[in-house]
Amino acid sequence: MTVHILHSLQQISAREWDGLLPATAQPFQQHAFLSSLEDSGSAVLGCGWQSSHRLWRDERGNAQAVLPAWVKSHSRGEYVFDWAWADACQRAGIAYYPKLLSGVPFTPVVGPRLLGQPSALSSLLEQGVAELAEQGISSWHINFTLPEEGALLAQQQGWLQRLGCQFHWHNxxxxxxxxxxxxxxxxxxxxxxxxxxxxxxxxxxxxxxxxxxxxxxxxxxxxxxxxxxxxxxxxxxxxxxxxxxxxxxxxxxxxxxxxxxxxxxxxxxxxxxxxxxxxxxxxxxxxxxxxxxxxxxxxxxxxxxxxxxxxARFDAGAQGEHKLIRGFEPQLTESWHYLCHPGLRTAVADFLQQERPALQAYAEQARQALPYRQG
Missing domain, CATH: 3.40.630.30 (Gcn5-related N-acetyltransferase (GNAT))
Incomplete structure (x- = not known):
């Protein structure tokens, strides 16, 4: 199989792209949504978003999997905040940008990040990590992953898990x-x-x-x-x-x-x-x-x-503790990060090891503010 890097959604038809969507896909993974971001000038190179989608084709040229991704020159529009990591790099004389992001621009919604054959994810990750340094990219960030994707990423060497907390309404x-x-x-x-x-x-x-x-x-x-x-x-x-x-x-x-x-x-x-x-x-x-x-x-x-x-659910956006007393329940989210610089990776791993239990405790404490009757 061969991995191709797509620098525009115009390089693949909507039919071929959407044919890779899993059953768990949302509107945000559709070709229509992502191409609208690109064609409208909302997520393009001039705004710090360079399309760099990883497409895996088999020996007959058929698309088997795609990992949407963008090379970024900033951290805006992601909702997994790594400004402190970037600042630390700047103070240490380490280039943090450009970086690679797999997610949906301006959309902090948990969903599938790999579209297509799940078995392709390991190979895409391994090849992608191996190419980061030669492409001059400091890091790879895969935001708001599904739990099953997180389980696979946890088995990959060097990937760090970061938790977040959102508030969702359940019917x-x-x-x-x-x-x-x-x-x-x-x-x-x-x-x-x-x-x-x-x-x-x-x-x-x-x-x-x-x-x-x-x-x-x-x-x-x-x-x-x-x-x-x-x-x-x-x-x-x-x-x-x-x-x-x-x-x-x-x-x-x-x-x-x-x-x-x-x-x-x-x-x-x-x-x-x-x-x-x-x-x-x-x-x-x-x-x-x-x-x-x-x-x-x-x-x-x-x-x-x-x-x-x-x-079944209403996801009204990423933040807002005011949602708790209105019936929105805390839900932990996962993002995964690969940092090429060994020193930075160690420092971030230490930070995340302290942040993770604090986020888990926060989510548990937040549940106490829910308005529902007990029993």
Missing amino acids: HGYRDFQDFLDSFTSRKRKQLRKEREQLAGQGLEFDWRSGSQLSEAEWDFVYACYANTYWVRGQQPYLTRLFFSLLAERMPQSIRVVLARQHGRPVAMAFSLQGADCLYGRYWGCLIDFNFLHFETCLYQGIDQAIAQGL
Whole structure:
């Protein structure tokens, strides 16, 4: 078999790429999503993302497996924070960039990182590690892996595991939102109900749309809201307006957007993608803010939608301890890191050995803040 490095998704058809998707794949692994990032200029060399996907073909030229990857000149848009590692390298005179990342740009979602034959992963890893130094790459980072991928990576020499913690909502067979609330303690239930009632009292209404149901003017509004979440912090948005147009064209059936209106005027939105059994909340924003608007738009509306669609989970994004008291349960995540410099690898291994039990204790402690009734 031969490994090819793809510097553009244009080098492989959507049919061939998507034919490698495992049953556990989400919308984010689809050719449509990744090519939209590339074709819109959101994740390209000029932004510090150089496509470097590892494609394995057999002797007949048939694609057997692919490991999506990017050579990066920075650590933005990853959500596994290694800034301290990069700073330590700079102080020690060690080049930390460029580095290789396997994951999904700007998308901290646990999912398959190898697409295709699982048996190919060991060979892809071994060959990839052997080529890092000759390519001038300092390290390889595989973020938000599945547990079975982590088990395989743990058997590979030199790979270091890093834990993280997210908060996900799980559907325990709820009939509707009230049925979900009935699982809370009385005090927590009253608090959440009060938040929703206060917002409804200000004339706010919410409307769910698929990608094909939004007009261009509404897409302009969606992007304005998304971009505003960055501009108010003095930052540039990661995604371009064109990305949303391409996504609406290429995978409209996966898109779920909730629009918030006050007396008919749009004021906020939340953008999600829906997989086979999970709703993935990705972006949100508002042009006019209200108390509890974020919670309603990003959390409660998503829970409503997940229940209505019979979905097992709702992943509303990477961070936010405020999700705990609203029924989102802590979930540990795994990322794996190979660092070429022996001294750096030893230092990071020592750091992770201390960080790991602290993360496990944090997740266990966080469970104590959940609002559910005992028994």
